[in-house]
Amino acid sequence: MFEIRDLSLHYGQHLALDHVAATVGKGETVVILGANGAGKSSLLKAAAGLVKPDPGASIRFAGADIVSRPAHLVLEAGIALVPEGRGVFGDLTVEENLALGAYAKRARAHGKTSRDLVYSLFPKLADRRKQFVNTMSGGEQQMVAIGRALMSKPDLLMLDEPSLGLAPVVVGELFAALGRVRESGLALLIVEQNVRMSLSIADRGYLMEAGRIVGENTATALMNDDAVKRAFLGATV
Numbered sequence: 001m002f003e004i005r006d007l008s009l010h011y012g013q014h015l016a017l018d019h020v021a022a023t024v025g026k027g028e029t030v031v032i033l034g035a036n037g038a039g040k041s042s043l044l045k046a047a048a049g050l051v052k053p054d055p056g057a058s059i060r061f062a063g064a065d066i067v068s069r070p071a072h073l074v075l076e077a078g079i080a081l082v083p084e085g086r087g088v089f090g091d092l093t094v095e096e097n098l099a100l101g102a103y104a105k106r107a108r109a110h111g112k113t114s115r116d117l118v119y120s121l122f123p124k125l126a127d128r129r130k131q132f133v134n135t136m137s138g139g140e141q142q143m144v145a146i147g148r149a150l151m152s153k154p155d156l157l158m159l160d161e162p163s164l165g166l167a168p169v170v171v172g173e174l175f176a177a178l179g180r181v182r183e184s185g186l187a188l189l190i191v192e193q194n195v196r197m198s199l200s201i202a203d204r205g206y207l208m209e210a211g212r213i214v215g216e217n218t219a220t221a222l223m224n225d226d227a228v229k230r231a232f233l234g235a236t237v
C-alpha cells in the first residue's frame, strides 16, 4: 500500500537519508528504530510532503506516486502525520482541535462519524470535549493530536515519537490507545524511542543508522535480537 524507494535527502551538504527503502502494508503497523539523528523524523517528513527529497526518490501510496506532492495533497491521499511535539492548538478546546482536523476534502463529509470514532478510541477525550487543550496533561494532549490526525480519515497514520516526555504509566495508556487505532484497521508507521512498547503493538520494524536502513524484521524477531537488545533495550547480552 505504501512504498518508499531510493529516498535520499540532503540538508545543505548533510546527507540525512541515503537511498532508504521501506514499505507498510494495508492495516500493518511498522516501527522505525534508530538512535538520535539517524534520520527517522526526516523519513516521516519526506513522506508527509514537508521536506523535499533528492531527485530520483519514489514514494507510492495506494497506487499513486506522491513524491512531489505538497503536504495538503499527501493528506488528501490518505496519509496523516502526528509530528513530534504534537502541534495541537492549546487555546482551543478538544472538539475545536478535532474539527480543525476534518478540513481535508476527503474528510469533510465524515466529520460526525470520525468524531464518534475518535471518542470511542479515546473515551477520555469525550469526557473533556469542552476543555482547553493547554490545561490538559501531556498524555491527553498527545491523544488530541492523534485524534485530530484521525479526523482527516487517513488510511496511514504516521507518528513521530508519540511517547516523548510522557510518564511511564501514561505511555502505557497511549500505546493501549494506539493498539485500538490499529484494531480499527488503519496502517501505522511509528518512530519511537520506546522500543519495547512500540514493538509490542507492531508487526514489523526497521533499524536506521546514519540515514540508512540497516535491518528489517518482524517485531517478535527484533524484540529477541541481541543487537536490538544491546542498543535499545538496555540489555547486556
Ligand SMILES: Nc1ncnc2c1ncn2[C@@H]1O[C@H](COP(=O)(O)OP(=O)(O)OP(=O)(O)O)[C@@H](O)[C@H]1O
Pocket: 011, 014, 016, 034, 035, 036, 037, 038, 039, 040, 041, 042, 043
Ligand atoms: N532542518 C534541518 N537542517 C539541517 N539539518 C537537519 C535538519 N533536520 C534534521 N537535520 C539533521 O539530519 C539528521 C537526521 O535528523 P532527524 O531529525 O531526521 O533524525 P532522527 O532520527 O529523527 O533523530 P531524533 O530522534 O533526534 O529526532 C541529523 O543529523 C539532523 O541534525
